[in-house]
Amino acid sequence: MSESTSLRDQFLISMPHLDDRHFSNTLTYICDHSEYGAMGIIVNRPAGMLVHDLFAHIDLDYSKIAIDPMPVFRGGPIHQDRGFVLHRDDGSRWLSSHSITGDIRLTTSMDILEAIAVGEGPKDYLVALGYAGWSPGQLEQEICDNTWLSCPANSDIMFKLPAEERLQAAAASLGVNLQLMTAHAGHA
Helix, strand or coil: CCCCCCCCCEEEEECCCCCCCCCCEEEEEEEEECEEEEEEEECEEEEEEEHHHHHHHCCCCCCCCCCCCCCEEECCCCCCCCEEEEEEEECCEEEEECCCCCCEEECCCHHHHHHHHCHEEEEHHHEEEEEEEECCCCCHHHHHEEEEEEEEHHHHHHHHHHHHHHHHHHHHHCCHHHHHCCCCCCCC
C-alpha cells in the first residue's frame, strides 16, 4: 500500500446506516494503515468513567494537581482491558510510543499516565480503553460498501471539542451534515 492510499492520520466517520453496537455513530482516528490491516481509536465514545477514576483504579496518586474531568473513551472492541493515550507530541519520550505524524503519537506505556497524574504529561491527550482493528483489505471493502466516510484528521476536533460534537464536526469538514443523511444504504 502506498503512502497516498493509506488512511493513516485520517478520520473515519460512520455512516448513519451503520448498525453495529461498536461503531454506530463513531468517529475513529486511524493510527496505522498498511497492507497488514488498519488500527484506530474511537475518539467520540466516552466509556462512562473519567481519567481520574482510571487513576484511582490503577492506584496512581493524582492528588497533587487538579485534573479536569476528562472522559476515558471506548477506543474500540479489541483489547478493552488495555489503555491507549493518543496525544500531541510535546517532545517527551515515553517507553512505548508510536509516532503517527510529526505532531500526533500513540503511547501505551504506564509512564505517560504517571506523568499526566502529576501534571507533567502532554497538554493535549485522550485516554482510551481498547482499539478498533481491521484485517488486510477489510477497511477498504467497508469504505467501498459505504460504511465509512474518510477525511483528513483534525487534532483540534480530536482534542478540543466535546466528545458529542466531534462526529458532526468531522463530517462538516467535508461539507456533510449527517443529520440530513438517510439511515438506509444504497447504490445508484
